[in-house]
Amino acid sequence: AMNDLLDRLSANVQAQRRFVADAAHQLKTPLAGLRTQAELALRDASPEEMQSSLRQLVTGSERATRLVNQLLLLARAENPSAIGLTRTDINAIAYEQTMHWVPLALSLNTDLGFEGADTPVEINGNPLLLAELLNNLVDNALRYTPRGGHITVRVLQADGQGILEVEDSGPGIAPDERERVFDRFYRVLGTTSDGSGLGLAIVREITQKHQANVEIGDHPTEHSDLPGTRIRVVFPLYTPPPDTLDS
Ligand SMILES: Nc1ncnc2c1ncn2[C@@H]1O[C@H](COP(=O)(O)OP(=O)(O)O)[C@@H](O)[C@H]1O
Ligand SMILES: [Mg+2]
Known part of the structure; x- marks a missing residue:
């Protein structure tokens, strides 16, 4: 040992x-x-x-x-x-952070929408890190989707899990790149917009801290011929720590 x-x-x-x-x-x-x-x-x-x-x-x-x-x-x-996890509503965080991006989306003529859950979606989370996670996903969606695209941030609760999704109508991430894009400093060949290749590495680090999973999929839409991207983060829902039950 x-x-x-x-x-x-x-x-x-x-x-x-x-x-x-x-x-x-x-x-x-x-x-x-x-x-x-x-x-x-x-x-x-x-x-x-x-x-x-x-x-x-x-x-x-x-x-x-x-x-x-x-x-x-x-x-x-x-x-x-360094990170404390507390009872955190990802619905509220996602809404608040998405609103910060609206002016930039407008200037790019891109439709940025928020589809929230009807009730709070509570997880064991660190609000600052969760905001950072979402901001990295929205930053990518805005950065890589051509002007005039469609982006949706969605929060839902299903099967005892809290789910956060960011979808865009952009060029997509090819299946054989979907693991590597999470590596530090890795950028898909031919990526033109400037960046450090750290955004998704940060996303993965933060999801791990929350016992969450992140997966990349396609997201074809009627708005575009491009494959699109959907990034989904699945969190376990909040459970009270055992010691608060016995008082
Ligand atoms: N929404 C997206 N659509 C298309 N490609 C993406 C998207 N998000 C990330 N990528 C690809 O994954 C790479 C890694 O992303 P990231 O770690 O955020 O680094 P950076 O954005 O600084 O390049 C990007 O360079 C880009 O090629
Ligand atoms: Mg990025």
Whole structure:
């Protein structure tokens, strides 16, 4: 048993090392980009050119900040002692978070809908991590679905489970990619929109923390000839901890 424990600890340390190495590598590219943009801005002759270079610099630093935030979130979600689970209504969280995306969806001419449950859907959850999970799914749906697409966020309760779904009318994720897209830093070949490949790794980490399952499927619709994507997260429903029963 002691050997098992040591093996697991050493596997953990190795995984941490690999993560830090990967993270450092991922940060080098945006940092090099920032530096190039700053150098170009210094060389620009006219105020207009400089304005445009500086704007790119701002966008670039926003992207780098997002990457750092995602890396921190992943590191935090990985640490089991750092997350507390409480009685949490995923219906309310999903509604609230979806509303934050409405302005962006409108600007992309994309129909973003919410289909909630009629009653609260309560799970043992961490509200901040659950919001992050959903935001990563909606971010992807908006990012990869062509303008004018259809996206639905849905919450339901069925068979003693809480279910969260995000569907889009976009290009889909091919069956042989559906496992790998959850790997850190993995992006499907030919993916053009910029990103870090961390979004779904964070989603998987958070689902594991909630004893939930996540699966990717197709989602063909009448709105589009594309295969579409449906990502479904299935949570066990809230059960009161045993010690609160005996009072
Ligand atoms: N809704 C979606 N539709 C099509 N492809 C998707 C969708 N969500 C994720 N993907 C694919 O999975 C890859 C990994 O997603 P993710 O981990 O969020 O990283 P990122 O979005 O930063 O590339 C994406 O690069 C994209 O190729
Ligand atoms: Mg993403």
